[in-house]
Amino acid sequence: MKKLIILVFFISFFFGCKDESKAPLPEIKEDVNEISTIIKDSIIEESEEIIKMEVTKTMKQLKEELTKKGFKTFDYVDKKTQDTVLMQQYFMAFLKKGPIRGQNEEESAELQKLHMEHLTKMYEMGYADISGPFGDDGEMRGVTIYNVPTLKMADSLANSDPMVIAGRLLIEIHPWWAAKGFPLR
CATH class of the missing domain: 1.10.287 (Helix Hairpins)
Known part of the structure; x- marks a missing residue:
């Protein structure tokens, strides 16, 4: 300077x-x-x-903070870099075709609008980290990764989606582990 x-x-x-x-x-x-x-x-x-x-927090500080909030974590030392990698449990919600898909075009558009508002709210509140539809027209419609401490909380949030409430989508949730701070590539 x-x-x-x-x-x-x-x-x-x-x-x-x-x-x-x-x-x-x-x-x-x-x-x-x-x-x-x-x-x-x-x-x-x-x-x-x-x-x-x-x-910037240390991995130890981040782990303590997450543990206090009820998140499950574990860490390990990367053999190649010798860095400590902190793993956190997330919940991956798979959105599947639901039994009620007979809505007309106008109703479908309104449900899609409400669905997007719900996901936006989840991001803004810090409950969801990533979400998106699958690129085919199969039974699995999309995925949302919830950043919450419990399966019960993820299930509640996912099932409050207007598309799920209307029966157009069903939810299937699985615990999923990912390293903190690693970006998508």
């Missing part, structure tokens, strides 16, 4: 000492504004990195 400021100062000084008739005042003002923007952006990026470092 200091090097950038010093470099900007010397460049400004060097160009400022040249023949002033070559660069009218407004162009110099624009260059200074651009340099100021670069410096501000650099400061903001460094500040964000510092904040991220301060917020």
Whole structure:
């Protein structure tokens, strides 16, 4: 950061000492504004990195926090990286075709709207992490992964979906383990 400021100062000084008739005042003002923007952006990026470092929890702290909330976890040491990997139990809800599928087009559209509102609410409340339909037209229609401590809670949330209440979908839930902090690839 200091090097950038010093470099900007010397460049400004060097160009400022040249023949002033070559660069009218407004162009110099624009260059200074651009340099100021670069410096501000650099400061903001460094500040964000510092904040991220301060917020990062250790695996031990995260495990203790999850355990207090009732989540099942276990950890292991990755032989290749020697990092501790924390595994958490989630609940995968499979959405299957239900017995009542005779709704007309308007009713189906309304149920789909309510279904999407339900899933949005689950994400906003932190209960669901990922959801989506399958790409074929089979009996299995989609999946939602619930980030809750118990099967009972996942079952209750999944069965409160308007599509399930209407009988258009059925729910089948299974416990599922995944490593914390690992992104989809």
